[in-house]
Amino acid sequence: MVRGRDPLGWLVAGDGYEVTLVEGRVAARATTGRAAGRQLKSLPKQVREHPEVERLRRLTEWLERHEAACVAQVDTWMVSSLPVPTGLVVQVWQDEAWQSVLRDLVVVGDDKDEPGFLRDVTGSGELRMVNLDGETVRLSPETVTLPHPVLLPDLEELREFAAELGVVQRVEQIHRATWTRPADPAETATEVKEFAGGxxxxxxxxxxxxxxxxxxxxxxxxxxxxxxxxxxxxxxxxxxxxxxxxxxxxxxxxxxxxxxxxxxxxxxxxxxxxxxxxxxxxxxxxxxxxxxxxx
Structure with missing residues (x-):
């Protein structure tokens, strides 16, 4: 289901009213009188307990849980830098919730030194991404990886390019706070006390x-x-x-x-x-x- 659009159409909810979802909230419009056809600012008392309204509320709750699950799954892929089958990305891309989470994440295919921002999936099942040269390229590797930012050697360039593109990531990746391990910690050291004593x-x-x-x-x-x-x-x-x-x-x-x-x-x-x-x-x-x- 696509948030912010009207995929359901308007559903009859009692005499004189119809309801639907608009940007994740139940909205109503009158079907008679001077206000006929216009979306109302709030739900009329007559329809607040209507079964169609309750059904839309339950659907909204499910959509919110589904979106949260998509974010959590993609965050797991990214934090662990797990290889994800390209076919799986193509399949879930049809779902707006998955698409909104995956779009604009940095991905790499077979060439680990060529990261780019995932922008779309083609009808033939290829991934379209924009690389650091500003070129749109198509990828169809067996798997793709959403690298953790600490593994991206071009992180600062990616951040600057993201600002130019107006990229907003649903999963914190390129703007995620990162720390680099000291090059030569003490041989027997097992503890970091930098954030102890709070x-x-x-x-x-x-x-x-x-x-x-x-x-x-x-x-x-x-x-x-x-x-x-x-x-x-x-x-x-x-x-x-x-x-x-x-x-x-x-x-x-x-x-x-x-x-x-x-x-x-x-x-x-x-x-x-x-x-x-x-x-x-x-x-x-x-x-x-x-x-x-x-x-």
Whole structure:
């Protein structure tokens, strides 16, 4: 279903009124009298409980859940830089919800050094993208990748070109905050303390902030699992003992492999490092700042 258009047509909702969806909301128009054929500013009392109105409301709720699921799935593809079958992109492109999420994301095909913005899908099943030279090219590889921005060597050029094109991404990719691992961390180092010590008035409040940002709370930790270079790595930040309702502080940031082994910083991949630091920074940003001190 396409938001902002009138794909359903107008549905009869009692005597003298019709209803439809307009930009995700139920709208009504009169079919008689001076206002006949004109969309009304609000739903008349006579139709608010009509079965057709209730059906449209349920459809709207489903559409919102569907759009959220599309965003979450594409975000997973991008964060993990997973290869996505081109045929799948072509198939879901027919759905406006999928299309609005995928359009203008940076993709790469067989040539990993030739990124471009995905703009359309042709009738023959090819992907149309605009590269950094401003040229529209067609791709039909077996799979395409939506790279994590920390893996894009031309990230700054892509950001500048996106501004020229007026690109707005539904999934945060090229403007996603990124961190690069130091080139030579200490041999035995396993923890980053840059965002430790952020004070919060309530452990429950910090846990709520964690989940609102899309991260998971596991025991006393905020966690973020990332697939990096074919392996799953979990970043974690201490947020306080479970069920403790007093004040608490953020702890250091660490990474573990799939078996739970603590990783040395030298072993952490670029995406896992960036996403772990992004989580720690986002949690720390909500700390209590004493008056007179800089945030």
């Amino acid at each position: 004070r919060f008035g309530s452990r429950f409040g910090l846990a709520a902030r964690t989940t609102s940002l899309g991260y998971r709370v596991s025991g006393g930790y905020a966690t973020c699992a990332v697939r990096d270079a074919g392996r799953t790595t979990e970043a974690s930040v201490w947020i306080g003992e479970p069920y403790w309702d007093g004040d608490t502080e953020t702890g250091g940031l660490t990474w573990h492999d799939r078996e739970g082994r603590l990783l040395r910083l030298r072993e952490v991949g670029p995406v896992a490092w960036s996403e772990g630091m992004r989580m720690a920074a986002a949690l720390y940003a909500g700390r209590t700042v004493e008056e007179g001190k800089n945030a």
